[in-house]
Amino acid sequence: MGGYTSQELTAIFVMQGFSGLSLFCVFLLMALGLAIIFGQMGVINMAHGEFLTLGAYITWMVSELATQTWPWMQDFYFPLAVVLAFAGTFILGYLVEMLLIRRLYSRPLDTLLATWGLGLILQQIYRSTFGPREVSVTMPDWLMGSWAPTDIIDIPLNGLLVMGITAMMTLLVVILLYRSRWGIKVRATTQNRAMANAAGINTQRVDRFTFALGCGIAGVAGAAFTTIASTGPTTGSLYIVDTFLVVVFGGAASLLGTVVSAFGIAQSQSILEFFLSGSMAKVITLLTVVGILMFRPQGLFASKVRR
Amino acid sequence: MQDSTRSKPAWKRRLLGLALSTGLGFTGMAGAAEVNTTGLAVTDDTVQVGILHSVTGTMAISETGSVEAEKLAIEQINAMGGVLGRQIEIIQEDGASDWPTFAEKARKLLVQDHVAAVFGCWTSASRKAVLPVFENQNGMLYYPTFYEGLEQSKNVIYTGQEATQQIIAGLDWIAKEKDAKTFYLVGSDYIWPRTSNKIARKHIEDVLGGTVVGEEYYPLGNTNFGSLINKIRLKKPDVVYSSIVGGSNVAWWKQLKAAGITADRQTIMTISVTEDEVLGIGGENMEGFYSAMKYFQSLDNENNVAFVNAFKERWGDDSVIGDVTQAAYLGPWLWKAAVEKAGSFDIDAVAAASADIELTTAPEGYVKVHENHHLWSKLRVGQWQADGQAKVVYESELIEPNPFPEGYQ
Numbered sequence: 001m002g003g004y005t006s007q008e009l010t011a012i013f014v015m016q017g018f019s020g021l022s023l024f025c026v027f028l029l030m031a032l033g034l035a036i037i038f039g040q041m042g043v044i045n046m047a048h049g050e051f052l053t054l055g056a057y058i059t060w061m062v063s064e065l066a067t068q069t070w071p072w073m074q075d076f077y078f079p080l081a082v083v084l085a086f087a088g089t090f091i092l093g094y095l096v097e098m099l100l101i102r103r104l105y106s107r108p109l110d111t112l113l114a115t116w117g118l119g120l121i122l123q124q125i126y127r128s129t130f131g132p133r134e135v136s137v138t139m140p141d142w143l144m145g146s147w148a149p150t151d152i153i154d155i156p157l158n159g160l161l162v163m164g165i166t167a168m169m170t171l172l173v174v175i176l177l178y179r180s181r182w183g184i185k186v187r188a189t190t191q192n193r194a195m196a197n198a199a200g201i202n203t204q205r206v207d208r209f210t211f212a213l214g215c216g217i218a219g220v221a222g223a224a225f226t227t228i229a230s231t232g233p234t235t236g237s238l239y240i241v242d243t244f245l246v247v248v249f250g251g252a253a254s255l256l257g258t259v260v261s262a263f264g265i266a267q268s269q270s271i272l273e274f275f276l277s278g279s280m281a282k283v284i285t286l287l288t289v290v291g292i293l294m295f296r297p298q299g300l301f302a303s304k305v306r307r
Numbered sequence: 308m309q310d311s312t313r314s315k316p317a318w319k320r321r322l323l324g325l326a327l328s329t330g331l332g333f334t335g336m337a338g339a340a341e342v343n344t345t346g347l348a349v350t351d352d353t354v355q356v357g358i359l360h361s362v363t364g365t366m367a368i369s370e371t372g373s374v375e376a377e378k379l380a381i382e383q384i385n386a387m388g389g390v391l392g393r394q395i396e397i398i399q400e401d402g403a404s405d406w407p408t409f410a411e412k413a414r415k416l417l418v419q420d421h422v423a424a425v426f427g428c429w430t431s432a433s434r435k436a437v438l439p440v441f442e443n444q445n446g447m448l449y450y451p452t453f454y455e456g457l458e459q460s461k462n463v464i465y466t467g468q469e470a471t472q473q474i475i476a477g478l479d480w481i482a483k484e485k486d487a488k489t490f491y492l493v494g495s496d497y498i499w500p501r502t503s504n505k506i507a508r509k510h511i512e513d514v515l516g517g518t519v520v521g522e523e524y525y526p527l528g529n530t531n532f533g534s535l536i537n538k539i540r541l542k543k544p545d546v547v548y549s550s551i552v553g554g555s556n557v558a559w560w561k562q563l564k565a566a567g568i569t570a571d572r573q574t575i576m577t578i579s580v581t582e583d584e585v586l587g588i589g590g591e592n593m594e595g596f597y598s599a600m601k602y603f604q605s606l607d608n609e610n611n612v613a614f615v616n617a618f619k620e621r622w623g624d625d626s627v628i629g630d631v632t633q634a635a636y637l638g639p640w641l642w643k644a645a646v647e648k649a650g651s652f653d654i655d656a657v658a659a660a661s662a663d664i665e666l667t668t669a670p671e672g673y674v675k676v677h678e679n680h681h682l683w684s685k686l687r688v689g690q691w692q693a694d695g696q697a698k699v700v701y702e703s704e705l706i707e708p709n710p711f712p713e714g715y716q
Contacts, residue, residue, distance in 0.1 A: 004541070008541075012540065012541055015533075015537050015566075016533075016537050018533070019531075019533025019536075019537060020533070022531075022533060023533065124363060127367060131371075132362070132367035132368045132371050133583065133587060134368060134557060134584075134586065134587025134588075135587060136587055136588060136589035137589075138589070138591075139589075139591075144564065144565070145565065145567060146565060146566055146567035148567065154567035154568075156562065156565035156566050157565060158561070159533075159565065225530075228531075228561055229554065229557055229558035229561065230530075230554040230557030230558060230587055231587070232368060232554060233367075233368075234368075234554065235554060237365075237528070238530050238555075239530065270534050274534040274537065277523040277525075278496070278524060278529060282529075
């Protein structure tokens, strides 16, 4: 490219790389919860976005409380908000599983419809409670602006925060799945539900916890995304299409697949956006994904599961 | 607000004064048959009108303010005696952010309820959906949003600005003020930003002698602008000209701020941010950037102060008033003036009487209806402050509406 110094080009390269990585983190954080629910229970949670929205609203409420009631808390409220967002959505997820999902097992199309309906109901509840307008979460000062390692490189601090949270949540899920008793039960249930039942695993309880955990992760995602995007009744729907894309492309029931797929989609999107335009990037990404799925309908990393 | 024990608020006194001074009071009241020859919902004491906006669904975020403004205007008109001595009754329908629903509800309001006028719609898509209904059933629509132009109908009064009014004066100002030569156009990917940018590009290249170094569209709902921000960094345009809307809008401004692109490093002018949007974006993220609109809540004139006070008294102290909300407020007043000028509620009479209607009481200042059914209005540039209000830094002369600009299509 003419007219630019190599220093400037390096700076753009670094910042563009960071932008791709932060998109990857957004996708992964969003898809994580959906993937473990879909992977284990075969339930497609169409209300996933609305759990995210709840997390975002909880963050907003904590920030309002912090700025208006306890100003000294303003700089430190965010970690508390993340924890509360997780707790709130976890509890809601637990109740939803108990009252709704449990009754619709082995009817995947019905869960699809039921969770979609739930999503609409939640959206309208948010609208009636918090008003139809978007709200603005007041960021603590240390989260505003950018970190500048050199004169011309600016790394967004909120991007770093989202990355940190994504890394933490992914690690947590990996540890839970592969290093805990619950993880053993989950994997057993995923591989063969009937046998797991016969071996004395309470699969119903495993399901309930998995569903609640998936929703809890969505809540954390919601809290994290308040720093980079909007908070309104329909915020969740902004992310949901990309999220489904990531999960389906990665291959259900595969954590590694979700990670790889999120990375692939995010990077190609981000690079294409840089050289083409936003809309064209989306078109090409979607076409590529559709093309690959035609040859690999199970997704990139299909795990061998007996059903 | 109808509490008679309190002393009359300022706007009531002013409106009462207006009614008396213009002699539009209660004299010469005609019977229902005389003022209504086409079977509209008009009795000797009442007249029914429709409000058709989305109060559910994704558009509720934008349309709520319009509903509030229209109701306020109607209540104020009723308080000063109504229209041709008749109290206005509202039939409200919900378009539910769904264009076919808009058309269906419009048909219901016209065919079943026979309303004398409808105040409603927000997006161009919803207006396009109801337009054939209003034209076939001969109804009257007051449409509040600034929009892309290229439309004109006997059955619609456009109370917001069409694209040339909003774009050209704003570009002229920023080119002069910032000595800008290079422009980067960004928008959401649908008709309004694309048409607006077509007009902007033409004006920049042909009239201002500048260059457009980039023009880009992102899908509605896009939440990641990292790549775009890097491209802007690389191209270093004098001005970024933005028409990104909806949830994307919040992400766009937050990420600009986070990327270290603040107003002292980059001039950005937008035609899609009003006080309503700033509520969600956060004033601290918009500080120093410019919006080109015809109205800002902070306008310092007598009409506007009275309007803002009345609005807050009616809808709460936290309310904010954006450009479209003010334009929606004009709808009932313009209709009232047209009906009184025509001496009839008949749609044909009202449509014919609408041209040249003047409103000196508008919060935005003086407006006048053009014979193309758009409004003469001023363009203002506001610079956003941390508290979410804009400081008006430029005000144009009255601009003639020109929905079909020659050579710009």
